[in-house]
Amino acid sequence: MLVFAASDKGGTGRSVTSANLAYRRALAGDEVCYLDFDFGSPTAAAVFGIPRVLDGFGHQGLHSYLWGTTDEPARIDVWASTERKTLRNRPSGSGRLVLLPADRDGGEFVTDDESLHRCVDLFLRLNAEFDVIVVDLSAGRSYAMDMVLRATSRPELRSVPARWLIYHRWTPQHVTAAADLVSGIVKAGADMGHEEEALAGAIRFVRAAVPAVGSPLLSQVPSTTARWMRAYDEKLDVMAANRGIGKTRVLGSVPLEPVLLICEQLITDEDVNGSRIANKATWQALVELSERLTDDAYWGQP
């Protein structure tokens, strides 16, 4: 299954949440690979604790592959290469977790038919090998997004299930931007030959960094603030519903979490139960998100 992660704006925690999602799926036993398609600022490697990722590899990242300068993009086994000790030992029963990084000095680029062709080819090959393929796109509409939209509209990829996750923060501006982004995606997709309803039905939203009242982090806020937040939350719910991104189209929401916010890393069980730097609620949200990714109850029509 292809999972495309997009966001309306920067700062939504798209990369870090998608990486956690991939990690959770791998822990649950899926074979997972993670493609860094954020060509303008490829940073996914850092989330997995592999900052020096392409040192010594030269140009063998996804840029080079799509440009045609290398025939096989570099693959990095996260379990083996990560610098984080707690991730180092692959738990038994878990699946592979493979990162396909982008070139570090690649930059955003215009895609052509050749790169489209290579993209389709890559997706097909990966699909044969992996259960879940997470494709991390950059914020907003990008060339990479158009390329994958075009790629998935091709007959070769028709039979490969694809799902879209749109990350947005829980604010009026983000809600508007996310709704606009999606109508843009659906419209562009329809122009490229996607069936509009099917494409729209394969899109779900992830509310990120949600300051939920009652979460441990916010348990100390004054009661007036809490009351205001609850009222505002209701207002946002109505606004989101009117914009077509109401509760029925939400796959999950991730609470405000210092570990995600400050150091953008994978949240391991050790972080929650051992050192206790991360909140249980965040861990719970990530687990739910990863389970719902393949739970058809969350992908139906209201």
Place this chain on the structure above:
Amino acid sequence: MQIKPRQQLLDIWQAIARHSFTSGAWDWGEWGGRSSVADAERLLCLMYPATEIPAFRLDDPNTVQDDVQKALKRAGGPMELPGNLVTALAEFMDQYTDDNETPTFGGGYYFAPEQSKDELTKEQRELGVVDSFSMSVTLCLATLGFLKVYETKTQRADVKRRIQELRTATSTRLTAAMVSLLRSFAVNVFDTDSAQGRTLCRLLGQGRLSERVVLQQFQERFKALRATISESFVLGVEVEERLRDESQLFECGWAWSLVQDAPEVQTTERIGVQPEGIAHASPYLYFTVVALDGIQDLFSDRTLTLGLLNSEQQKLAEALRLRWEITQQFWSGIARFGDDTWPLEDIPWRTTGQRRLESEYFSLSVAALLVHDLVRRRATDDDLTRTVGVMERLAERGRITSRVTRDDGAVLLHSPGVTLPLQGSDAKGPPMQWTMTDFSAQLLKRTIQLCVLSRNIVSHDRLLRLAEQTLDHLWARRIGNGESAGLWDNVHAVYPGSQATEAPLSWSITERVTECMVAARQLYTQPPIRSAELATLARALLSESTHLLGKEQMEPAPPANSEEGAGLHGIEANLRRARQLLDEQPGTAYALTLGVLVELDALARARNAAFQEV
């Protein structure tokens, strides 16, 4: 126990979700066979709050509120829940439509034989009953409104098709229920010398007035109503003639079922066969109250704004409205007859038909009719205050607010309840009877309605206190454990001496408590009662503090961004707010102004201290 409609309703919903849904599907259960009354009551427990209270709406999965969602978790996620409701409602409509496409309103296991050795016939169990007609009106309106919104929120083609089918079935059932209500309305005319006439005269005269005086006052008081009834309704020739005779007494209201020889109602809507009526044309207090409760939903703001009725139904609704108004006026007149003590205050009430029964229950029914009339007229507090006393005495006599004694007869009011013989039911088998056990719930509902209406602090407070005590009593009657935990009715919990009941749970009590909670919401949606005394005081305080603030501002202005400056701005803001609230919430305005005065005085004292130092 404080009345908290939102929390208490959610408690009820959670219990229903646990009881009635098995992995998302509505489970009708087996007990006692089916009854269209019980099943409608059960669905209404969910549908009524969902349509009456905006926060409880279930028709838009995108805006279902989190606490509601959590309470109904067992009934399905936000996406499935409305669909599950559509399925349950469709099953209901289907179950109570016979092979001729005629909606049925059978009382089922709610009917009981008068002699316990008798066995009711199947035909008898299938007889329509006013409870079912009335519940169906409410349920159908709730369903139509629900579908109207849900239809625009779902994209699933199969659901849209099911909505379409359900809407047709619901609309048909609504028409049939309205027609049936029209056909069970009864006007009963009788002579002063008949047994019934003598009872009514005694009731109205309360032993102080002679029959002749009562008749005279009756003629005067109901002259206009008598004329309206004989002009507007199609009555039998004989009844009409007798009604015109001023020396005859009459009463109007609803019989227990379709009245014998009631003519068919002409309608272009297809509602199948209109069955023959068998009920005697004598109104029952209980069924009259029930009918009025349902009929009023036909003219609610919601029905009008959502446009839930088609033109044919509107015609029927108009006809029902006339009967609704006349009945209220009539009974309100009877309840308050004479210039002295009201007949209603002479507890217990004696019924005129139905073998002259007497019970606190009938006093409560008459009070309910009076409350209906008061609400309809948006009455002032004069009549209302007298009713408060009646309610308090009923609660006392019903052992809701007082202790039970050994072998207390009042307990019978709750368990096994008050029974009514259903006159005319013996045409199809052994005579039937109907049992009412909802004294407490009925009392709570009327108390809350009065409380909403009252704008007098003393009456309002008395009513609220009474409502809270009654709720305490009802809340204690919830079933403690088992699959029905949290629902009603476990009379044993409050009256250990009462007979154990065999019914696992009572949907009629559960539904009535739900109704009470929906009505209780009105308590808090309207502005609080404004106290004139407080408003006067607040105005005086406001004047003083505005003056003192002005004086304070004659001093040199504090530096920008200073604590002192912020303090003065705060005072200004508080006074602005106080002035804004003066009319609506004088108490809050008063409190705000008091705080301002304290702060201003601190500043004044500080300044004075500087001068006194020297």
